[in-house]
Amino acid sequence: MFGYEFYIDPSRCIGCQSCVKACEECETHRGVSMINFDYIDRTNTIATGAYVCFHCDEPTCAMVCPADAIKKGEDGIVQSALKPRCIGCSNCVLACPFGIPKLVIEREQMMKCDMCYDRTSVGKRPMCATVCPSGALLYATPEQVARTRREKPNNVFYFGSQRITTKVFMMAPAERDFVSIDIADYMSEENDGPFTTA
């Protein structure tokens, strides 16, 4: 929108959680943060990652919604579940390959990042991107990103056999054309996965 795109670079995340707090401040959903904040393998590293919704071109969350509550607008933003329709079934929570939607029990509604629709739809930057001190969450023009970043913006993801293209870009090593995650690695309960339970 307005020539800007959203870029996520987990390698720049310093774990300050400014984005989480800034998101909570938004008056459209005060007190509930839509940032998906991750500690990546907490026992071995201090690395963190902050993610917003990737706004898939074919959103899995909307496709599995039995109540027709999740809609993708013409501007490419996948909105939170419509309050009058959402039945709180958590289908979207389970289906989203990025783990973005959250069921807010008190509101009996799924709420997710809508890229600060009240702000970005009028040309302002999302709250999280305005406060991020390290540029891990960046809302900028593609030219600006090409000029200032080594990494390659990437919006093609493979989760097992599911191919997903997204509106939001993830910064990946320059030699990669797509991001691929073998979900079978994460489904195993044996100690051969990337995350051990021991």
Added chain:
Amino acid sequence: MDPSQQPSPSNSNQEPLWREEFSIFTADERYVSRRQMTKFLTLTSLSMFAGNLWLLARSLFAKRGAAFPEAAIAKVGEIPVGGVKLFQYAGEQCILVRITDTSYAAYSQKCTHLSCAVYYEKEQNRLECPCHEGYFSIQDGSVLAGPPTRPLPKVTLDQRGAELIAIGMSGGEG
């Protein structure tokens, strides 16, 4: 993982109908405007009104007292007092009851409420519909109790010698 081995993303031309009608993309949603809705309601009620006029006209100009065939339905004394005999007459399933030694009555068996088959209740001497407990008089077929509002069509009987002849059917149409 090699992307060339991946299945291609779902083709939107092969979407099922329900997915088309309830699209996840707001741009593809099929909204109905207030004007469309009003037009639909007006035209639908107009056509229903016209249909009712046609039904009214048809019933006004329909032939009255269409000739019923004569049909021998039973022999006198064939059934005992309080006994019944079922028969077909003029395309209707009918029931013949011997009320007393000499008097008979015959009615359409189709309840005027929801078309269940009525039967003769000997102890109460009335016709009963088991579905919703509608009761009809055995004398003239009028409603005694229950949900039906119209009397049972009565089959007019004529006794000729030892035979009972059905010569017509009346009532129950209003």
